[in-house]
Amino acid sequence: DVKVTQSSRYLVKRTGEKVFLECVQDMDHENMFWYRQDPGLGLRLIYFSYDVKMKEKGDIPEGYSVSREKKERFSLILESASTNQTSMYLCASTGWLAGVGDTQYFGPGTRLTVL
């Protein structure tokens, strides 16, 4: 069964703190993604990665960085958290190219609150 896990379901941090959000998938997928989801704005892509040590900016990369040291793990880093980064963060992974049956699988999400 497909599994994408995220390290925390809920997280509360203070402004200026460094925040790490971890995502692990057990499907040997090459592609991994980080999104944030806000009411009325839908899913917005922050960063994605096609392979180990590779990363690409999405639509809203400012204030974030990522790390992909191992194929199964994709980390999102907030170098200095700000209140406007309070959001639901979703990790997803997918197999290489959209072949038959490939699709994007999501983790359960991390609801981050920055005070």
Place this chain on the structure above:
Amino acid sequence: GESVGLHLPTLSVQEGDNSIINCAYSNSASDYFIWYKQESGKGPQFIIDIRSNMDKRQGQRVTVLLNKTVKHLSLQIAATQPGDSAVYFCAEIVTGGSYIPTFGRGTSLIVHP
């Protein structure tokens, strides 16, 4: 099925009714489409997908219809149950490109017992 401002479109139905949720997609080059269900506080779950060489695909209690002429996708849920209450959104993908999905903003389905 697109949101306006901060509020999602909402569909309210009675238990047992059939539900139809719509999605207009934007890119005529998109050739793969997915419907997701997202319950409150959870990540999106894959429901059903369809490729552009099809115009209809059926799953368990769900059917997806694709009209490429007008770039429209719909999700039909038969005999809707209270457990179907969630936000539903579509994704469009160009499989020959970067495979970055473009997501619709979703429709909130409320099922009344």
